[in-house]
Amino acid sequence: MKHTVSVLVANQSGVLARIASLFSRRGFNIESLSVGQTEKKDVSRITLVVDGDEKHLEQLTKQLNKQVIVYKVSNISNDPTVSRSMAFIKVKADYETRSEIIQIVDVFRGEIVDVANDSVMVEVTGDEGKINAMEELLEPYGIVELVRTGKIAMTRGKK
Amino acid sequence: MGNKMTGAEIFVKALEEEGVDTLFGYPGGALIPIYDEIFDADFKHILPHHEQGGIHAADGYARSTGKVGVTIATSGPGATNLVTGLATAYMDSVPLVAFTGQVPSHMLGTDAFQEADITGISMPITKYNYLVKDVNDLGSIIKEAFHIARTGRPGPVLIDIPKDVMVSKSDFDYSKPVDLRGYKPNYDGHPLQIKGAADRINQAEKPVIYAGGGVIISGAAQYLRELAEKAKIPVTTTLTGLGAFDEKSDLSLGMPGMHGSTEANLALSHADLIIAIGCRFDDRVTGKLEKFAQEADIIHIDIDPAEVGKRVAIDIPIVGDVKRILKKLNLRVEKKEANGWGNQIKEWKNVDNNNVKAVGVNGALSPRPVIEALSELTDGQAILATEVGQHQMWAAQFYQFSRPGQFLSSGGLGTMGYGLPAAIGAQVGNPDEPVFLLSGDGSIQMNIQELATIKKNKLPVKMIILNNKYLGMVRQWQDLFKDKRYAATCMSRQVDCPPKCKGPNDKCPEMVPDFIKLAESYGIKGEVLTEESEIIPALKRAIAEDGPYLIDCIIEREENVFPMVPPGGSLYEMILEEESE
Ligand SMILES: Cc1ncc(C[n+]2csc(CCOP(=O)(O)OP(=O)(O)O)c2C)c(N)n1
Ligand SMILES: [Mg+2]
Numbered sequence: 228m229k230h231t232v233s234v235l236v237a238n239q240s241g242v243l244a245r246i247a248s249l250f251s252r253r254g255f256n257i258e259s260l261s262v263g264q265t266e267k268k269d270v271s272r273i274t275l276v277v278d279g280d281e282k283h284l285e286q287l288t289k290q291l292n293k294q295v296i297v298y299k300v301s302n303i304s305n306d307p308t309v310s311r312s313m314a315f316i317k318v319k320a321d322y323e324t325r326s327e328i329i330q331i332v333d334v335f336r337g338e339i340v341d342v343a344n345d346s347v348m349v350e351v352t353g354d355e356g357k358i359n360a361m362e363e364l365l366e367p368y369g370i371v372e373l374v375r376t377g378k379i380a381m382t383r384g385k386k
Numbered sequence: 387m388g389n390k391m392t393g394a395e396i397f398v399k400a401l402e403e404e405g406v407d408t409l410f411g412y413p414g415g416a417l418i419p420i421y422d423e424i425f426d427a428d429f430k431h432i433l434p435h436h437e438q439g440g441i442h443a444a445d446g447y448a449r450s451t452g453k454v455g456v457t458i459a460t461s462g463p464g465a466t467n468l469v470t471g472l473a474t475a476y477m478d479s480v481p482l483v484a485f486t487g488q489v490p491s492h493m494l495g496t497d498a499f500q501e502a503d504i505t506g507i508s509m510p511i512t513k514y515n516y517l518v519k520d521v522n523d524l525g526s527i528i529k530e531a532f533h534i535a536r537t538g539r540p541g542p543v544l545i546d547i548p549k550d551v552m553v554s555k556s557d558f559d560y561s562k563p564v565d566l567r568g569y570k571p572n573y574d575g576h577p578l579q580i581k582g583a584a585d586r587i588n589q590a591e592k593p594v595i596y597a598g599g600g601v602i603i604s605g606a607a608q609y610l611r612e613l614a615e616k617a618k619i620p621v622t623t624t625l626t627g628l629g630a631f632d633e634k635s636d637l638s639l640g641m642p643g644m645h646g647s648t649e650a651n652l653a654l655s656h657a658d659l660i661i662a663i664g665c666r667f668d669d670r671v672t673g674k675l676e677k678f679a680q681e682a683d684i685i686h687i688d689i690d691p692a693e694v695g696k697r698v699a700i701d702i703p704i705v706g707d708v709k710r711i712l713k714k715l716n717l718r719v720e721k722k723e724a725n726g727w728g729n730q731i732k733e734w735k736n737v738d739n740n741n742v743k744a745v746g747v748n749g750a751l752s753p754r755p756v757i758e759a760l761s762e763l764t765d766g767q768a769i770l771a772t773e774v775g776q777h778q779m780w781a782a783q784f785y786q787f788s789r790p791g792q793f794l795s796s797g798g799l800g801t802m803g804y805g806l807p808a809a810i811g812a813q814v815g816n817p818d819e820p821v822f823l824l825s826g827d828g829s830i831q832m833n834i835q836e837l838a839t840i841k842k843n844k845l846p847v848k849m850i851i852l853n854n855k856y857l858g859m860v861r862q863w864q865d866l867f868k869d870k871r872y873a874a875t876c877m878s879r880q881v882d883c884p885p886k887c888k889g890p891n892d893k894c895p896e897m898v899p900d901f902i903k904l905a906e907s908y909g910i911k912g913e914v915l916t917e918e919s920e921i922i923p924a925l926k927r928a929i930a931e932d933g934p935y936l937i938d939c940i941i942e943r944e945e946n947v948f949p950m951v952p953p954g955g956s957l958y959e960m961i962l963e964e965e966s967e
Contacts, residue, residue, distance in 0.1 A: 237568065241505070241517070248509050282695075289692035295514045295534065295569045 229258070230284050231310065231380050234273040234291055235299040238264055242296050246273065249294065255279070255287050259312070261377030270298065274379050303382055310380035313352045315340070316362065319369035320347045328368060335361050346371055390555040393521045393547065394419040397485070398427045400528040403560045406456050408432060408447060408814055410440040414460020416487030416500065419552035432814055432843060435835040437464050439807040441471025442833070445480050446808030450769055450791050451815040452605070454536050458485040462500030465546070466507065470801055472542045473511040477798025478626055479603060481540035483531050484512075490550040491519065505546050513541030521554040526562065533564040538571030539690040540603060571689060575706035575714070583661075583685045583702045584718030590659035592727045593619045596642065596671075599626030599797070600664015600688060600708050602790040607631065609712035610663065618722045620731050622650035624665055626797040629787040634766065639731070643671040644951045645779040649734035651949070651957040656730075657682045664688055664708045667697040668798070677956030687711050750942040751916055753777065753852050757784035759921045760822065760850070763929065768792065769812045769821045773805035773829030776858040779947045781824045803832030806849070810836060813845040820848070820929070827853040827877050827897070837908040840934045848928045849905075849912075849936040854943045855890075855897050862946045866961075890943045905936040912936030 236242050243262060250257055258276040265272050277287060284302065291300045320328050320342075328347060332339060337351035351361050358375060391399065397420050401409065408430045413421045424431055434440035437459040444455030455475075459468050465486040475482045489498040505517045514534050516527050524547070531543040587593060601610050601623075607630050614621045614637050621631045622639040631638055640647035642654055651673075654660065660682045665671070672678040675697060683701040686694050687708055694703040704711055757780055760768070766786040771794040772778040778795055787793055794812055796804040809823040823830075830851055840847050861875040870888045878897045879887065905912040915924045915937050928935040949960040 244506065245509060252510050286692065286696060293690070293692050295566060298568045 228278070228280065230277050230279070230302055230304045231308070231378065232275045232277060232284075232288070232291075233301050233303050233380060234275065234297060235265070236271050236273055237296040237298070238269050238271040239296070242271070245294060245296060246291070249290055253286070253290055255283070259377035261312075261379050263379070274377060276378055303380060307383040308380045309383060310354060310378050311352055312355060312358060312376050312378045313350065314358050314362070314373060314375035316349045316351065316365055316370060317346050317372040318349060318365045319345060319371060321345060324368055328365065331361070331364050337361065389557075391558045392419070392555055393518075393524050393552040394423040396521070396524050396556065396558050397528070397547070397552070398423045399558055400525055400560060401429060401456065402427070404454070404528075404532050406454075409456050409458060410434060410444045410447070410811065411458035412437045412440055412460065412464060414464050414487060414500070416461035416464075416489060416549050417458065419549065420458070420485075420487065420547075430814070432810075432839065434807065434810075435838050436833060437467035438471055438803065439810070439833050439836045439839065441468050441482070441484060442474065442801075442804050442807035443811035443814070443836075443839075444482055444484075445471060445475050445804070446771060446794050446811030447815040448475075448480050448482060448811075449478075449794050449808070450812035452791060453815070454481045454483055454532055455811065456483050456485075459487070460500070461487045461489055461504075461549075462502045465502050465504035468504075468544075469507060469511065470799075470803070472508050472544065474796050474799045474801045474804055475542040476511045476513065478599060478796065479540050480542065481535040482542040483528075483535050484542060484544045486544065486546045487552075488517070488546045488548040491548045492550070494548065504544065508544050511542075512544050513539075515544040515546070517546045518548065518551050521551045521556040524551060524556065525558050525560055529560060529562075530564050530566065534566075534569060538569070539600075572691070572705055573689070573707040573710055575687065575704040575711035577714075579702060579704045580711060580714050581718060583687075583704060584715055586659060586683060586685060586702060587617060587619075587661065587715075588720045591725075592657045593617070593659040593661060594639070594653045594657040594682075595619050595621040596624070596654065596660055596662045596665055597621055597627045597630050598624045598663065598665025599630075601627055601630040602664075604664060604689070604708040605790070606664070606709035606712050607790045609709060609716060611635075612716050613712055613719060616716065616721050617719050618724055618728060619661070620649075620653055620728070622646070622653065623787075624668070624671055624797070625782055625795060627665065628782060628793040628795075629790045632788045633786040634788065641782050642957070643668075643673070644953075645783065645947050645949065646671075646951075646957075647783070648737050648949055648960060648962065649731055651951065651960060652734045653731055654679050654682075655956075655958040660684045662686045662688075663712070666690075666693045669697075672698070672957070673951045673959075674954055674956040677958075751918055751921075751939055752945060753780045753939075753941055754784050755918055756850065756852065756915075756921055756939055756941075757781055757824070759925055760824075761785045763922070763925050764820060764822070767820075769794065769809075769816060769819055771795065771805045771809035771812060771821070771823045773823075773825045773832075774800045774802045774859075775826045775829060776854070776862065776945075776947050777824055777826045777852040779859075780852070783947075802826075802829040806830055806833050806836050807839075809847045809849075810839055810843075810845060813847050814843070821846075823847060823849045825849060825851050826858060827851055827855055827901075828857045830901075834904070837905065837910060841909045845934060846932065847934050848931075849934065850928075851901055851936070851938045852941050853897070853901070853938050854941050854945065855894075856943060858945075859947070861944070865944065865946060866950075866952075901936060901938045910934045910936055912938065915939045
């Protein structure tokens with residue numbers, strides 16, 4: 228089962244190395260990870276998507292909590308949350324296919340952010356399902372390059 | 387404040403503030419500013435002859451005194467030589483602060499001369515580590531490091547100090563209390579859990595206490611005894627827990643696990659309740675996990691939440707300091723009289739005593755009487771350091787431990803080369819106590835250079851080598867599981883020996899080195915021991931000697947450690963003795 232874990236950490240150098248080293252040596256498999264500063268300058272939030280059973284997740288949570296630079300670990304998988312990731316997709320496009328692609332992008336409320344002679348670059352934001360669907364629809368035109376961010380998430384309502 | 391101090395001055399001042407009385411350190415280019423200050427410092431400085439020796443000595447000092455061990459090494463190779471010592475201390479939760487010199491800040495990351503990324507290297511084997519970037523942080527970092535090392539579940543902390551930081555100046559104020567947002571160990575166990583545990587203990591018919599190193603670290607031996615005696619619960623102590631419970635007590639089961647006693651392993655296998663205290667269900671203790679303690683509920687008391695439920699499902703977890711929890715628990719536990727379970731255990735004990743193990747074959751000297759004589763002559767009170775291998779297991783089996791902090795052995799990492807320097811650290815920290823090293827012929831050569839440290843510091847460490855001319859523990863596995871194919875385990879083997887030698891014979895070359903001559907060259911007295919009748923006189927000579935002494939015991943070469951739970955086997959499937967051929 229997939230879990231989304233939100234981790235508040237000290238915003239200082241070496242923190243990511245510490246977390247990454249912990250994951251690799253304890254054999255935790257991370258599907259995606261994103262880091263960024265929070266509303267407080269000295270605190271960062273890491274959002275992790277991990278695959279594993281409850282026992283696995285419990286160990287991961289405890290091992291994270293043990294780190295001196297970790298302030299708080301919350302499993303937000305079952306909380307009401309808003310979550311997004313983002314992707315850039317460079318897809319082949321010529322005179323004939325360009326308008327079809329633009330239509331697809333419109334349906335997904337994506338955006339064309341760059342146009343070249345034989346390709347366009349698409350930006351799409353949403354949950355994983357939406358980005359996957361977009362990728363699938365663009366596949367037949369020929370995807371040249373794709374890059375996606377890790378997921379970020381926030382629980383709804385009060386903190 | 388006003389008076390600014392250099393980083394090097396701050397280093398010395400901070401150590402003095404921490405009450406450090408001994409520093410185990412080895413100098414180098416990146417440490418010259420600090421060593422210039424150490425020259426005038428009030429604390430003792432012990433120079434080992436290898437940084438690994440230094441850090442293991444700091445570890446032995448820490449385990450035997452309960453204080454934080456402190457070591458310092460230079461950048462690059464000095465720092466990398468600490469790695470085994472850090473990992474050893476990390477595995478056994480030993481409080482250490484290790485300092486390393488580092489190339490100047492502006493050269494970091496350039497592959498400068500003697501640069502090694504020691505904070506990167508040591509990340510997974512330290513409780514925490516620091517690279518000091520600004521001299522203004524140095525004082526508070528040192529204070530934090532000592533705090534982190536000694537509190538919660540203790541462990542090694544490393545501080546890497548670039549050379550320019552040692553010569554830059556800053557104010558020094560050590561009075562500010564440590565406040566770490568991400569580090570707040572939980573000491574008080576949950577009252578409801580404690581009550582639940584007490585109720586469960588009061589109902590138990592076949593309870594066993596499984597006590598680990600955490601009991602010693604927490605200073606809880608007295609409360610462990612109180613619990614055991616009050617509720618008549620037998621106690622098994624792990625390798626790192628030896629000394630937490632007096633083995634002369636009827637309630638003592640000795641050590642559990644792979645080379646544990648019959649009674650300990652059978653008691654764990656048949657118990658209806660296991661009270662696990664300050665321990666972590668190591669694979670060498672549990673044997674095959676699916677078959678471990680199948681009939682028992684488990685109460686687990688430990689300060690590290692990550693250990694609770696890590697390997698074994700726990701019925702009643704209590705996270706917190708063992709001592710505080712036991713104090714509260716004991717108030718709720720009811721007094722019991724001796725019962726059927728106790729009788730059953732007595733029976734198992736007899737099986738163990740009759741079967742065991744390690745008594746001389748063919749008239750050759752056997753390890754058991756050596757260790758038993760040592761135990762008797764020292765009344766089970768000596769500080770005993772070991773290396774790793776068969777001799778270590780025999781020490782655990784046959785020495786009757788009686789007090790916390792007396793047994794120094796690398797349990798979790800199993801580090802050959804630990805014992806000799808650890809004995810040094812223990813003797814430095816306990817100048818008036820008898821300190822013994824029990825070593826193998828293989829392990830002692832891993833840090834043999836420290837004989838010089840013993841001599842030069844006039845440390846009266848008594849060293850006993852159980853010399854089987856083999857890497858005996860590995861040879862034992864080859865004997866039992868690989869048809870005596872003794873690949874690379876013979877210590878007397880030379881290049882012209884027959885290629886597929888399967889055991890000792892009368893053409894075996896002389897053992898190299900001659901340990902007695904070697905000791906002599908360091909100015910250390912010693913003798914060879916070959917006869918059982920000479921054990922006590924030889925030990926008495928060692929004890930009577932003012933300075934250090936080395937006894938080279940030539941023991942039966944192919945003796946094995948029993949009982950043994952074969953790797954992957956369950957605790958109740960012990961091999962009790964050698965199959966006769
Ligand atoms: C640094 C290190 N290298 C290798 C080992 C693997 N090992 C475990 S026990 C052992 C044999 C030790 O031989 P010795 O010191 O003579 O002790 P004995 O078993 O003969 O009593 C070896 C090689 C280890 N534990 N540590
Ligand atoms: Mg040996």
